[in-house]
Amino acid sequence: MGEQTLSTRELNRATLARQMLLQRQTIPVPGAIERLVGLQAQLPVSPYVCLWTRLEGFDRDHLASLIEDRSVVKTTLMRATLHLVTADDYVRFRNTLQPMLSSAAGSIAKRRGGDADLEPLLKASEAFIAEKPRTFAEISRMLSELMPDEDVGAMRYAVRMHLPLVQVPIAGGWSFPGNPAFSLAKSWIGRPLSPEDNLPELVLRYLRAFGPASIADIQTWSGIKAKEVVEALKPKLRVYRDERRHELYDLTDSELPPGDIPAPVRFLPEYDNLLLSHNDRSRIIAQEHRARVFLPGLRVRGTILVDGFVAGVWKVEKAKSAATLVVEPFDTLTRRDRDALVDEGEALVRFLETKVKSVKVEFGSLAGLSAQE
Numbered sequence: 001m002g003e004q005t006l007s008t009r010e011l012n013r014a015t016l017a018r019q020m021l022l023q024r025q026t027i028p029v030p031g032a033i034e035r036l037v038g039l040q041a042q043l044p045v046s047p048y049v050c051l052w053t054r055l056e057g058f059d060r061d062h063l064a065s066l067i068e069d070r071s072v073v074k075t076t077l078m079r080a081t082l083h084l085v086t087a088d089d090y091v092r093f094r095n096t097l098q099p100m101l102s103s104a105a106g107s108i109a110k111r112r113g114g115d116a117d118l119e120p121l122l123k124a125s126e127a128f129i130a131e132k133p134r135t136f137a138e139i140s141r142m143l144s145e146l147m148p149d150e151d152v153g154a155m156r157y158a159v160r161m162h163l164p165l166v167q168v169p170i171a172g173g174w175s176f177p178g179n180p181a182f183s184l185a186k187s188w189i190g191r192p193l194s195p196e197d198n199l200p201e202l203v204l205r206y207l208r209a210f211g212p213a214s215i216a217d218i219q220t221w222s223g224i225k226a227k228e229v230v231e232a233l234k235p236k237l238r239v240y241r242d243e244r245r246h247e248l249y250d251l252t253d254s255e256l257p258p259g260d261i262p263a264p265v266r267f268l269p270e271y272d273n274l275l276l277s278h279n280d281r282s283r284i285i286a287q288e289h290r291a292r293v294f295l296p297g298l299r300v301r302g303t304i305l306v307d308g309f310v311a312g313v314w315k316v317e318k319a320k321s322a323a324t325l326v327v328e329p330f331d332t333l334t335r336r337d338r339d340a341l342v343d344e345g346e347a348l349v350r351f352l353e354t355k356v357k358s359v360k361v362e363f364g365s366l367a368g369l370s371a372q373e
Helices: 008-018 029-035 046-052 060-068 087-093 098-112 118-131 136-146 152-162 185-189 199-210 215-222 227-236 287-293 335-352
Strands: 072-076 082-086 165-167 181-184 237-241 247-251 266-268 303-306 309-319 322-329 358-363
Touching (some): 046 266, 072 087, 087 199, 199 227, 266 335
Antiparallel strands (some): 165 181, 237 247
């Protein structure tokens, strides 16, 4: 019997359901972070918006307190990018991801012509950071004095990729400053990292959060070659095909919502993992819209979902005691969708800008309005 073929809309709805974007959930914040296998965190505010749009009644203090008590940490993980994860998941998966992080450091060193001896570089950096949390400006100065003839950028990146480090939070705001200090994970968390290769578990966690998905999707999300581990897991997985006949894998107990189930409008933060975790992103964004979302310098804009798909971008503009959320839709909106975006957008601005006196939502020049209700 051939594998079941899943349409793009069915894949969209399956992913939205697992991402808690068909309906806000009431699960505790640590459970939500682990369900999503971490939150992309290039910008301090992004994880907060990520949870606000997925959890019922989410308050920023729910996350800030977990960061403060070290139950949640900000660190470099999947794709060698910044993520917010639970301390439990960090301990579980950090060593599993080390080969990818080491490879990333090697690529940067090769590109910049750096060939510093890693052992003394990392030993000196570890001792330096063990004294007290250090910013990378401080680490860079130390490395320049230690190895003045080596490329400091390559050395700095090697430290970030090879040493298990976490960012030290601050009180207030969105928990992390623009120029954070870093601590050794073992002293910050107070537990050793798992020595096990937990890649099979990581792949299964990915499928539960983002599946059904291909091997290329898994590799895009994690940065790790996954063919061998997927082949080993295959007897325990369900296999599908997409409309282009690509093989997709899923957990046997994961539900697939019908493709026509309604999807509410949602606001996603910049760098949301929903847009970054598949090689084939057609399940969430059309090819013709990608250039408006994925910008030079690896920036990823905040987006709106309409009928489950990326349908525009958004930003907040603040002037004195007023804040305006500006939505730039890619296509004409129905009145119903426009009204829903206004309601959702006003709530988002109040979440982001707690001290302003007035909030409003405006639509950019692309914002047409159809007669369809």
